[in-house]
Amino acid sequence: METYTLRPRAEAPSDRRYRIDYEGELNPAQHAAATTLDGPVLVVAGAGSGKTRTLVYRVARLVESGVNPGQILLLTFTRKAAEEMLRRASALVGASCEQVAGGTFHSFANVVLRRTARRLGMKPGFTILDRSDSEDVVNLLRSRAGLDRKERRFPRKNAIVEIFSMAVNRSTTVPALLEDGYAHLYEHLEDLVRLEEGYRRYKRDRDLVDYDDLLVLLRDLVRDYADVAAQLSRTYRYIMVDEYQDTNRLQAEIVRGLAVAHDNVMAVGDDSQSIYSFRGATFRNIMEFPDLFPATRIIKLEENYRSTQPILDLANAVIERAAEKHTKILHAHRGPGGPPMLVQCADEQAQSRFICQRILELREEGVSLDDIAVLFRSSFHSFDLELELQRADVPFVKRGGFKFIETAHVKDVLAHLRIVANPRDAVSWHRVLLLLDGVGPKKADDIFTHLAEATTIEAVSEGLATYPRRGAYTKDLTHLAALLAEIAPDELPPGEKVARIVAFYTPMLRQIHREDFPKREKDLEHFITIAGRYRSVASLLSDMALEPPTDSVGNVLAAEVEEGLLTLSTIHSAKGLEWHTIFVIWLVDGRFPSYLNLHDGDEVEEERRLLYVAVTRAKDNLYLSYPIDIYDRAAGMVLGQPSRFVQGLPESILPGMQVIESGGFR
DNA sequence: AACAAGTTGTTTTTT
DNA sequence: ACAACTTGTT
Numbered sequence: 001m002e003t004y005t006l007r008p009r010a011e012a013p014s015d016r017r018y019r020i021d022y023e024g025e026l027n028p029a030q031h032a033a034a035t036t037l038d039g040p041v042l043v044v045a046g047a048g049s050g051k052t053r054t055l056v057y058r059v060a061r062l063v064e065s066g067v068n069p070g071q072i073l074l075l076t077f078t079r080k081a082a083e084e085m086l087r088r089a090s091a092l093v094g095a096s097c098e099q100v101a102g103g104t105f106h107s108f109a110n111v112v113l114r115r116t117a118r119r120l121g122m123k124p125g126f127t128i129l130d131r132s133d134s135e136d137v138v139n140l141l142r143s144r145a146g147l148d149r150k151e152r153r154f155p156r157k158n159a160i161v162e163i164f165s166m167a168v169n170r171s172t173t174v175p176a177l178l179e180d181g182y183a184h185l186y187e188h189l190e191d192l193v194r195l196e197e198g199y200r201r202y203k204r205d206r207d208l209v210d211y212d213d214l215l216v217l218l219r220d221l222v223r224d225y226a227d228v229a230a231q232l233s234r235t236y237r238y239i240m241v242d243e244y245q246d247t248n249r250l251q252a253e254i255v256r257g258l259a260v261a262h263d264n265v266m267a268v269g270d271d272s273q274s275i276y277s278f279r280g281a282t283f284r285n286i287m288e289f290p291d292l293f294p295a296t297r298i299i300k301l302e303e304n305y306r307s308t309q310p311i312l313d314l315a316n317a318v319i320e321r322a323a324e325k326h327t328k329i330l331h332a333h334r335g336p337g338g339p340p341m342l343v344q345c346a347d348e349q350a351q352s353r354f355i356c357q358r359i360l361e362l363r364e365e366g367v368s369l370d371d372i373a374v375l376f377r378s379s380f381h382s383f384d385l386e387l388e389l390q391r392a393d394v395p396f397v398k399r400g401g402f403k404f405i406e407t408a409h410v411k412d413v414l415a416h417l418r419i420v421a422n423p424r425d426a427v428s429w430h431r432v433l434l435l436l437d438g439v440g441p442k443k444a445d446d447i448f449t450h451l452a453e454a455t456t457i458e459a460v461s462e463g464l465a466t467y468p469r470r471g472a473y474t475k476d477l478t479h480l481a482a483l484l485a486e487i488a489p490d491e492l493p494p495g496e497k498v499a500r501i502v503a504f505y506t507p508m509l510r511q512i513h514r515e516d517f518p519k520r521e522k523d524l525e526h527f528i529t530i531a532g533r534y535r536s537v538a539s540l541l542s543d544m545a546l547e548p549p550t551d552s553v554g555n556v557l558a559a560e561v562e563e564g565l566l567t568l569s570t571i572h573s574a575k576g577l578e579w580h581t582i583f584v585i586w587l588v589d590g591r592f593p594s595y596l597n598l599h600d601g602d603e604v605e606e607e608r609r610l611l612y613v614a615v616t617r618a619k620d621n622l623y624l625s626y627p628i629d630i631y632d633r634a635a636g637m638v639l640g641q642p643s644r645f646v647q648g649l650p651e652s653i654l655p656g657m658q659v660i661e662s663g664g665f666r
Numbered sequence: 667a668a669c670a671a672g673t674t675g676t677t678t679t680t681t
Numbered sequence: 682a683c684a685a686c687t688t689g690t691t
Contacts, residue, residue, distance in 0.1 A: 077681090106681050131680085156676095156685075211681050278679060378678050380682095400679080440668045546681065572679045594678060610679085 020060060020092055026053070033266070033299045034058040037065065037238070040259075040293035043268040044286070046330045047315070047616035048306025048578065051268055052085060055240060058266070059089040059097055062238055073236040073258070074102035077243040079547045081576060101236065105251050106211060107546045109218040113209075114538075116228060120217060125538075126207040127422045128545035132406065134161050134199075134210045136427055141198045147191055154188060164196055168212040169280025171249040206424045215250045222257025233261035243576070244269030244289070248280035256292050263293055272319050272328075275572060275610050277602070304330040306578055308337025310653075311622050315615045317653050318645055323605050340615075340622035342587070342646055344658045351627045352388035354659045355583050358623070359394060359566060362581060369395065369564035371580035375571050375614045377592040377607075381585060382568050389566070400570030405548040409509055409520045410527055414544060416501045420488050421537055423451070423460050432480070435508050438472035447477075457488040479504070494540045495532030502528060571614045582618035584611070587626040587643040611645050624654070 022031055030050055033043045034057040045051035055074075063069055076082040082102030089097040101108070110128065117124040129137070139157040147154045155163075163185070167177045174196055178186050185192070203209065209217070222229040239259055241247065244267040247255075259265045267289050274283035290296040304312055309332045316329060345351035359372060376382055379401025389396055404410060412435060415428035422428075426448060433444035451463040464481040483504045487497040502524045509524075510517045530549060534540040567579070586592055592611070597603035615622065628640040641647070646654060 104681065214681085276680075279681075380677085438668070442667060570679065596678065606679095 020057070020064065022057060022061065026050075026057060027303055029299055029301050029303070030054045030057070033301070034061055036266075036297060036299070037062060037067075038264055040263050040289075040296040041266040042244075042286070042289045042296050042298045043266060043301060044298065044328060045268055045270055045301040046304060046328055047270065047273060047613070048304040049301035049330070050303075050305055051242075051301060052081075052088075052576075054301065055242065055268065056085050056088040056092070058240070059085065059100060060092040063089070063093050063097055067238060069096045069099040070101065071235065071237040072100045073108070073239045074100055075105055075108060075239070075241045075255075076102060077104065077246065077575065079103045079107060081242065104546065105218075105247070105254065106214050107542070109214040109254075110542055110546060112221070112232065113214065113217055116221060119225060119228065120221065122209075122217075123207045123422075125422050126209045127418055127425045127428070128214070128542065129203070129208050129210040129427060130406075130545050131161065131211070132411070133208075133427045134165075136430070137202055137208070138164075138195070138199055140430070141195060141202060145191070145195065145198070147195070154191065155185060159185075160192070160195065163192065164199065165210075165212050166280060167196075168216060169248050169250065171280075202426075206426050207422055208425065208427065215254065219250050219253045219257065222254060222260070229257050229260050232258055237262055238264045238266075240266045240268070242268050245271050245274040245283045245286055246276040246279075246281040247285050248282060249285070250280075252285050252288070252292060259293075265293060272322075272609055273575070273613050273616075275575070275606060275613060277606050300328055302328045302331055303333055305333045306619055307332065307616065308334050308620055310337055310339045311615065311618050311620075313653050314340050314622070314649075315612060317649055318608065318615060319612045321645075322608055323601065334619075337620055339653075339655055340618075340624065342642065342654050342656045343623055343625040344642075344656065345625055345627045346659070346661070347627045347629050348384050349388075350659055350661060351585060351625050352385040353661070354625065355385055355585065355623075356388045356392050356394065358583075359389075360392065362621075367580055369566040371564075372583075373567040373569055373574065373577075373579040373581075373617065374583045374585060375569055375574050375617065376585050377571060377594060377610065379570055381591065385585065386568070394566055395564075396566040396568050398568040400573035403548050404523060404526070405544055407520070407523060409505075409513070410523060412509075413498065413501050413505055413524060413527060414541075416483070416487070416505070417494075417497060417537060418541060419460075420457060420484060420497075421541055423454055423457060435505075435512075436473045436476040436480070439476075443473070457484055461485050493532070494534045494537050495528060497537065498531040499528050571610050574617055575613060578617050578619055580619050581621035581623075582614070583623045583625065584614045585625050587611075587624045587646060588630065589641045589643050589647075592643050593645070608645055611643070 022035060026034055027050075030053065033041065033054045037058075043051070043054070045054070059072060059074070062072055074082050074085065076085070079102070086097050086100050086102060089100070113120070113122075113126075114124050117126060135157040138160050142154070142157065142160070163174060163177060163182065167174045170177065174193055175189060178189055178192070203213065222232065236258060239255065241255055246269070255265060255267070267286070269283075269286050271283040271286050274281060290298070307315070312330055312332045343354065345354055355374060359369070362372060363369060374382065374385065382398065386396075386398070405414075412431060415431040418425050418428040419432060429448045429451070430441075430444050433439050433447055434441070439447070447464075447467060450467050451460055454460045454463045461481045461484065464477050467477060483500065487500055506521065506524070509520055513520055531540055534543070590598075593604055593607035597607055624646060626642050630640055
C-alpha cells in the first residue's frame with residue numbers, strides 16, 4: 001500500500017525573502033511595538049487597534065532579523081489565537097514561523113512539565129483533571145470525612161473547588177480568602193483547610209494535576225530550580241504575552257521567571273477589557289509590569305481601525321462611566337455609519353423573533369452569516385433564540401457554555417483511555433467501575449484498592465483477574481480487563497482505541513440513557529473522528545483537557561457551512577474577535593449585569609468592561625436588545641429595566657427603539 | 667450496598 | 682429546568 005503524508009501548504013515558500021515595508025504597513029505606534037525587539041515592552045492596545053497585526057509583524061521582524069523561530073514563545077489566551085497569528089506571520093516571512101512555540105499558559109506548562117516532571121517528583125505521565133474531575137475528588141474526600149451530613153450545611157463540591165481554586169489563582173490561602181469575601185463559610189474553616197490538604201495529598205499520590213497545579217508547578221519550577229529556569233530562558237529568547245490584562249499573579253511570576261536570562265518580554269493588553277477576575281486575573285498586572293521589569297518601554301495603541309464612529313462613541317460612553325479611569329480613549333479611523341440601537345422587546349420570544357428576522361433581512365442585503373454574531377452574558381441566555389433560529393433554518397455555531405467534551409458519555413469513554421495512560425488515575429477508575437452492573441461507590445473503591453499497586457496495564461489485568469468474584473459484575477470485570485489490554489499497545493492509533501472503547505461502552509450507554517441514546521451515540525461517533533486526528537494518546541488527552549473542541553457537535557450540514565454560519569457566543573468567548581454586525585441580547589438589569597454580581601462594586605465594574613468588550617466587537621452594525629415583562633426565577637424578581645450600563649445615555653449616542661409586531665401571532 | 671423514586675435546592679463567565 | 686441530595690425498596 002502506498003503511504004504518504006499531507007502537510008499544510010505554506011502560503012509563501014520558506015526561502016522567499018523580501019523586505020517587509022514596516023513603515024508603510026503600520027502606524028508609528030504599531031511600528032515602534034513591532035520593531036522594538038530587545039528588552040521589556042508593555043503595549044497598551046485598545047480594542048480594534050491592530051494589536052494582532054502588530055504582533056504578527058513583530059514575529060516576522062524577529063524571524064527576519066535572524067532569530068530562530070523555535071526561540072520565540074507566544075503566549076495567548078487560546079491556541080487558536082496563536083495559530084492564527086503564526087499563520088499570518090508565515091505569510092509574511094515564510095513557513096518557518098510555524099515553529100514558534102505558542103499556546104496558552106496552561107498548555108505551555110503542560111509541555112514543560114511533562115519534560116521536567118521528575119525534577120518535581122512527579123511522573124511524566126500525569127493526568128490532568130478538569131473542573132468536574134476535581135469536584136468528583138473533593139466530593140469523595142468530603143463524604144469520607146463525614147462532612148456530607150445535612151445538619152452541618154457544609155458547602156457543596158462546586159463551591160469548595162471554587163474556593164480552593166480562587167485561593168490559588170489569587171496567590172492567597174483558604175483562611176485569608178474566607179476572611180475576605182466568604183465570611184459565611186468561616187465556621188467551616190478548619191474542615192475546609194483539612195479538606196484542601198487531603199485534596200492536595202490525593203492528587204500527589206496518584207499523579208493527578210488540576211488546572212491550577214499546572215500554573216503553580218511551572219511557577220515553582222522557574223522560581224526554585226535556577227538551572228531549569230536558565231535553561232528555559234535560553235531556549236525562549238523572546239517572549240510575547242497577549243491579553244495580559246487577563247493574567248493573574250502566578251502567570252506574571254511565570255513570565256518573570258522565564259525571562260530571567262534576558263528580559264526580552266513584550267506584554268500586550270488592555271485594562272479596559274479585563275474580564276477574567278473570577279479566575280484570579282487582575283488588570284493591575286498591567287500597571288505592575290514595569291515594576292517586574294524595570295526600564296520597560298510603554299507603547300500605546302489608541303487608533304481604532306475596526307468600528308464606525310457611532311459605535312466607538314457608544315463604547316467610549318460605556319467605559320467613561322467606569323469607577324476607575326482608564327488609560328486611553330480610542331480615536332476612530334473609520335468614517336461615519338449608522339447608529340447603534342437599543343431595542344425594547346415585549347418579552348423573550350419577541351426578542352428572539354426580532355433577532356432572527358433582522359438576521360434574515362441582513363442576509364437578503366448581502367451580509368454573510370459569517371459576519372454576524374449574537375453575544376450574551378451567560379450561555380443559557382440564547383436558549384430561546386436557538387429554537388427560533390432552528391425553526392427559521394438559520395445555521396449557527398455556539399461558542400462558550402457547555403462543551404461536548406463535558407457530556408457524561410464522552411467523559412465515560414475518555415475515562416477508559418485515561419486509565420491506560422495512567423493506571424493510578426483514581427478518578428477515571430471510579431467512573432469506569434461505576435458503569436458496571438452491581439458496582440457502586442463502595443465496591444469501586446474496594447476494587448481500586450485491590451489494584452493499588454498496579455502501575456502497568458499488565459498488572460491491572462492481573463489484579464482484575466485475581467479480584468474475588470461474586471455477583472453480577474464478574475463477567476463485566478473480565479470484559480473490562482480484556483478491553484484495557486486490547487487498547488494498551490502504543491502501536492494502536494488513538495482513533496482505533498476510542499472506536500473499541502465506544503464499541504464496549506455502547507451497550508451500557510443504551511442501558512443508562514434509554515430515552516435519548518441515539519443523540520449520544522452520534523456524539524461518540526464524532527469523538528472517534530476527533531481522536532482519529534491525533535498521533536498519540538498523550539496529546540489527545542492533553543488537548544481534551546486543555547483545548548477541547550469548542551464547536552457544538554457536527555450538527556451542521558456542509559452545504560450550510562458553504563453559505564456561512566451565524567455565531568452565537570458568550571462575550572467571554574468572543575474576546576479578540578470581530579464581526580460586521582453584532583447583536584447583544586438580554587441587556588436587562590439583573591442579567592447583565594448579573595444579579596449575582598450586584599453587591600460588589602468591583603464585580604459591577606467588571607460587568608461594565610464586559611459590555612465594553614461586547615460593543616467593541618462590532619465593525620458596522622450594533623443592536624442592543626432587552627425584553628420587558630420578565631420574571632426571573634433565579635433572581636427571584638421581576639426584571640424589565642434596561643441594563644444600568646445603558647440607562648441614561650443620550651439618544652444621540654444610543655437611540656431607543658421599540659419592536660412592534662404586526663400580522664398576528666406566528 | 668446498590669438502585670429507583672421522590673424531594674429539595676440552585677442557577678455566570680473558563681483554562 | 683436540572684442536578685444534587687434523601688428516602689425507601691430490593
